[in-house]
Amino acid sequence: ATGSAPWLDRVSRGDAGVFMAEPPAMFFRTAGTTGAPKALPATTTAMATSRGPAMYALWGNFLAFHPELLDSDHATIDLHWDRRPTSETLGGIAVQSMAQRHGVLHPDDFTPPWYDAPWFRPQPEIADFADRLYDKIRFFAAHDVRAVASINPVTLHLFAETLARNTDRLIEELRTGASADVPLADRLRAAANARDGRLLPVDVWPHITFVGCRKSATAALYLPRLPQLFGAHVDVLPYSTAGAECSQAIPVDRHATAGIAALRSAFLEYLPAAEAWRADSPTCLVHELELGAEYQTVLTTPDGLYRYAIGDTFQVVGFLGRAPQLEYRGRVGRVSSMVGEQLTEPQIVDAGLLVARRFGLDLAMFACCPRPLPRPHYVFAMETSERSGAIHAVATALDAALMAANPTYRAARGAGELAEATVEHVEPGAFHDHWLGSVRRGRGTIQLQIQPLQKDDAIVRLLAEDRPVCAE
Known part of the structure; x- marks a missing residue:
């Protein structure tokens, strides 16, 4: 991955034809978990032909088991996409994280049903993240929510903590605000009193049946408390393993942690997880992966990354037909x-x-x-x-x-x-x-x-x- 740095610098300066003929429509900022964050180019074509379809496949899996997340316009709280515009640019092109995109880039880019809902539109006037979380809580408090989705389970914990810290404010606004609901305020006050004054999401939305988030590797640490926060019988299904580079594994069944290789998102090669990556390292392909073995991925993507050693490791935990089921295990070098x-x-x-x-x-x-x-x-x-x-x-x-x-x-x-x-x-x-x-x-x-x-x-x-x- 480090060998790509000079080429990424050229793209960020506006040089044409470096990674691909098509100019980038935006840059995705990487997490920087193993080094300095990088800005990776993303094209309109890739959003339409690989990234968008990968997201539709993920949500199709959610819907197959939980059609109730579309019961109404307000049945799902989507915490994974923040549509605030960014102020960071490279060569005049926006630099954003996967979770912060102002809008879709192509008709085939992922567009959820609530894309134009008032609560989902960009809210540049609410600068603070905690305030934006509370704004969602206040909006959805009067609705019968069935599902909550967030790529990162940490955001689910922050959502719950924001509710807990704003319990009195929420109840007072429901009692005396512009859209008052006194019976709801009374119900929530009784629930808060039973919990030392701090509401949980399950108190506000007792009919939540589904939560979607990452579940493997370090994300597993944040899962045990989700039933307490969102309901004892809530079904938690895993998100795709995806990053700024591309999607790598997409859930297509009820497996607790794994997905199958995202073959439309990139050309995927695999190297044993314990081996150091070199340009001449022998690799294997998806059909050659072995049950129980751990691998690191090498990506060639529609956005121009060529044999990019991303540093993600996966374990083959089963097979769905001939397709290996891949569970994300973490990063190389941790x-x-x-x-x-x-x-x-x-x-x-x-x-x-x-x-x-x-x-x-x-x-x-x-x-x-x-x-x-x-x-x-x-x-x-x-x-x-x-x-x-x-x-x-x-x-x-x-x-x-x-x-x-x-x-x-x-x-x-x-x-x-x-x-x-x-x-x-x-x-x-x-x-x-x-x-x-x-x-x-x-x-x-x-x-x-x-x-x-x-x-x-x-x-x-x-x-x-x-x-x-x-x-x-």
Whole structure:
């Protein structure tokens, strides 16, 4: 991917015919999870022939199992597309994230049924992300919502937290505002009183049956609390694995986490996940993938990227007919090693989920940080209501889970090269405040999360700028 940088620079300067004959209609900003964010060109043709059809395929799968999301004009809350115009440009061409596009580029580009609805139109006058979330909450409060969709499950948590923090405001506006609904205000006040004054989405919209979001890799950390937020019987189906480059895997059935290869979106090659990519690396194609194996993808896209090593890894978790079902596992290179332990992000995620189930905790809000001094060990900055002895037991369980998952970590612990993992308690709400601050600084909502495996412990300081962190 780094070899593409000079060519991307030329496109951004307005040079013609660099990646493709067609000039870019816009640039998609990448997440920058493994380096500096890049601006990738997107053409009108690609939006019409690959990106648009991929989105229709995804929503077709949602509709196959949940036709109620089109029961009315207000049955679905769409949190995945923010139509605010962007102020960033390259060569006079807009630079936007996947979740922030002003409008469609072609009649065959994805256009949801609610595209022209008042609540979905661009609202440049509402600059703050939290205010835009509240505006949706206020609009939909009086409607019978059946579905909520967001690429990133973090946005679902932010949506719920925004509702909780604005409980009194919402009820007062429903009671005395221009479009007052006193019976609804009374019902929500009773529900809030039963929950210490903080509403959940399920209180406002008790008929939600479907939530769509990413479900694998780090997204899995945010799933356990969704039934509490949106309803115990809510059905959560996975989003496509897609990025600024293209779609890679699209769900076509009820599989919990996986989709099949998006063959119309790119020419897809695969390399074993553990191998370093070189220009002459031998690759395999979709029909050659093996059950249980993990691969990284190499993309050649309609927008001109050629053999682009994106750094995404997938595991083949099954087959649908002859088509391999691909579960996104994470990014190449998400590894931490202070004394040779080679701790990976999937190991951190699996350890967090295991301990969360054991202790009945919501461990979505945590980050594992290497701390080399005074003695190398890992610190889990964790947002939980547990304290003191319980926190120590959680730390011990996390350390044991890491030893079980990683033999070199276990050996380093046994040799005394690594000390036991510890937990630093983060006050509830700190992660949400950090996410909102990130959006205000220009980060896209798709990119919102705190990486479970950090490069250092700077995140502890960043969280402490808004909320105190207390060592346990």
